[in-house]
Amino acid sequence: MDASALRWVLAIIGIVLLVGIYLFGLHQSRLRKRAAVETFTREEIDSAFIEDEQLREELDNLNQIMSQGDLGEDYDQITMNPAIEDITPVELPLPELFVADVLADIDEQYLISYFLKHADHRLITGEEIENAIMHSKMGLNAEGYLEFRENDELYFNVSSLSAPGHFSDIGQLDFTSLGLNCFIDLETSHDAEISYEVMLKKIDELVRLLNVKVYQSNHELLTISNITEVRKSLKG
Numbered sequence: 001m002d003a004s005a006l007r008w009v010l011a012i013i014g015i016v017l018l019v020g021i022y023l024f025g026l027h028q029s030r031l032r033k034r035a036a037v038e039t040f041t042r043e044e045i046d047s048a049f050i051e052d053e054q055l056r057e058e059l060d061n062l063n064q065i066m067s068q069g070d071l072g073e074d075y076d077q078i079t080m081n082p083a084i085e086d087i088t089p090v091e092l093p094l095p096e097l098f099v100a101d102v103l104a105d106i107d108e109q110y111l112i113s114y115f116l117k118h119a120d121h122r123l124i125t126g127e128e129i130e131n132a133i134m135h136s137k138m139g140l141n142a143e144g145y146l147e148f149r150e151n152d153e154l155y156f157n158v159s160s161l162s163a164p165g166h167f168s169d170i171g172q173l174d175f176t177s178l179g180l181n182c183f184i185d186l187e188t189s190h191d192a193e194i195s196y197e198v199m200l201k202k203i204d205e206l207v208r209l210l211n212v213k214v215y216q217s218n219h220e221l222l223t224i225s226n227i228t229e230v231r232k233s234l235k236g
Helices: 003-067 126-136 192-210 224-235
Strands: 111-117 146-150 153-160 179-185 213-216
Touching: 111 192, 126 192, 146 192, 153 192, 179 192, 192 213, 192 224
Parallel strands: none
Antiparallel strands: 111 179, 111 213, 146 153, 153 179
């Protein structure tokens, strides 16, 4: 065998050895991984089994205590989160409501006034008020206050609870108001009873359109009993 043939034989033997070593290494690596996985799985199963047994023992102990009556019968006293339950609701401070100039000259005893506003004192936008005006068929008078007229008869007026009290600038994008003040001047009203009923009807429409609540001038919610008292006084 010449030198060239010998070199080729040795090269082939070397390649075979390298391939054999590589394949043997892969086989050993797979065996180690399989052993590790099997070991990990058994450890996890053993751990879960122990925890389950401990939990079962705790539940058994709890059942025995309850059956013996050691917990008593005051289950209603159990609270899930007493720290949260002890927190009392925070009432937002009442903002200063603006009294329009048109109301300054009206004697309180001749004034029927109801506030329409959000309970959380959230501002009402000019767009919301304009939409309510359109649907309730009210309009602006020369002084910029809202009014409801029918057959040239004035039934009631509306001022804003925010300065300047009128709605002359309602078309501006930044116009907002704390609410509406619907009022009747009994001295100038042509028929106080009819005007009052008309105002109540329109207030009902505004409440639905603006999603607000109705308050008396003392800031208490308006009730049916309050309305009944006013109706009696107007008839008297």
